[in-house]
Amino acid sequence: MKKTVDVSIPLGPVHPCWKEPVRIKCETAGERVLRTEVELGYMKKGIERIMRGRPWQEVMFLAERVCGICSVIHNMVFIEAMEEISEIAVPPRAAYLRVIVNELDRMASHILANFSYCYTIEHETLAMYLLNTRETVLDNLERLTGSRINTAYMIPGGVRFDLLPEDAAAMLADLSKVEDEMRRYTGMFETGPLIALRSKGIGVMDREEAIRAHTVGPTARASGVVCDLRLRHPTYRELGFTQVTRTEGDNFARIMVRFQEVFQSIDLIRKCIETLPDGPIRGGGLCRAGETSYAGEAPRGELTYSIKTDEYGRVVDIAIRTPSIMNIEACAHSMIRDVTSIADVTSTFISSDPCIACNER
């Protein structure tokens, strides 16, 4: 019998598929992956250390720069945590505007995640289509907030800029365009036979494993776990939010969950613009001393900020728990184990939408 030589194959930190530096060591027998180990720590900047002793107007920008892809939700969770500490009420119009910006950011993030999956399985056409659609979404984000990526839109007690009626009309027109395009691309992804060969039944994580690994976000929802913190958010509850779940738990399901959530985000924004209440966009209010732990639903899952402030509203202690860390561990232990080829390691890893910058801060 021919003996199979076991090799340990490192992927990264500079790798054509990774957008950010991470190293994965795969122990293989032939092409079959037996064990994987994720090596993190290439992006540790010490943001939590910098945040200590700073007022909200500085921590807000640092929180935003924890992650550039999902910067809006970091801003939102930090600001809502500060509001919970200091008991600041948000005007209803500001709450709705926050949902609009958050959902636009979620759309951009999900489309980018699907882009990088398609890019990894070398379906470059679909990837470029998706990237171009993302530009339309970012245009709307820019029209409302004034910048494309790090928007700095929310402040305690409200938001910074108002949504004009003509901008709202332009946004609705763009959204229907995005929806048409995304329907087409979703169809392409759903029915493509070669895409199915690369994604269906690969990187399977069943429900028990997903719960045991504490996965969150679309990665968990693709395995049929009910976890979406938007179900508990008051504004989303008003809008009648329901979550998307699939039960397959493979790469295909994870990408499809993101596609479906894009449509859901479009619906939410439409509903927001239709029922946008009039009134002020800023209520004012000072940050006070207190301690809280607040969680929100980032594009990748549950994001928790544990904050302690002093009497002048400065952050004394802060701990951030980002979603990607659970997803990456689950990916390494449940999904990548037993994939039959090294080429599937990268695509499986990308399908869980890892965000290394979030992870290491």
Place this chain on the structure above:
Amino acid sequence: MSILQEIKNAVRSRSIHVAYVDVGSCNGCDIEVLACLAPRYDIEQYGIYVHNNPREADVLLVIGSVTPQWVDKLRDIWEKIPEPKAAVAIGNCPISGCVYARRGTLTTPPVENYIPIAAQVPGCPPRPTEILSAILSVAPLIYKDYEEKHR
């Protein structure tokens, strides 16, 4: 200057391979580099091919303030790029450290301390058009008459 050199100049300025390395940023600049690939900006029509392989790259896009893990690795990557080569700093982080250059930080900006930087694109993050024009402006200057200069 020989005709051969002129042909080389013309061809080199229209075929630039770009590698990007993230040495500790918020990855906002990362995705703006990716957005350059989108058909709207279409970086490839200028002959710029973005991939992530230092060994066949001409231009290295450095993103992020330098984290301790990257101090030696960044130099390694720079040495692996074949001549002629240039490094472009994308965003505020490699220039000044952006919001991370404060007490308590683990990063050690700027990147110029580690590798020579040919051009800087300020902004947090810069727009894709700014990145595009920076790469286009730096490329012909560096590759012009490379053999003549280094004979």
Place this chain on the structure above:
Amino acid sequence: MRSIVYYLREFFRPEWVRKFFFAKTAPLVAPSYFKDYPSLTGKECTQCLTCMMICPAPGAIAVLHKKGGWEPEIYPGHCIRCGLCVEACPEGVLSSGRILDVTSRDRTAFSSWYRLQVDDTLCMRCGNCCVSCPVNREVDPQLAGTGTSASDEVIMRIEGGRVTILHEEKCTGCKTCENNCPNRAIRVARMVEGIQGEEEAEA
């Protein structure tokens, strides 16, 4: 054979050749609503330093004394284009994107003030903070050495061996005291509140 002829004809079409060698996407300009680096509007700067104090990025903005008076200067390698300085400036000296139009329409603004906090366990009673404070120096030119002062109008002075803060509201938030403190005992806290329209903040 026919296909080769077809391809050759395709490739040598003038418009295809032109597109291949010269076609570029139109120069994409930043839209008018993009928050670019703040530019000066020409209004007079009163050196209130609000822009410097609200700026979240280190070393991004400085108010410098130019020939015609004070003038804020933006450093592009540091500025993160958040637009807070534009929104916070009470005089409208800076402008970026359409922030100025929006703030004047919605009457949104930031109100900011400063609180001084001295940690008595760290304070060494050297009086550096009282001496270095530019407001103190203006109010009482004789204030020097140990930081004791006869004037009641100074922001802070040493009374009975410890720093007493008298007029917190006069602080301009320049943080000179914080920089001159050998022990980081005095801290300037910046309180910022986003406000809109009628409901003016009480401070």
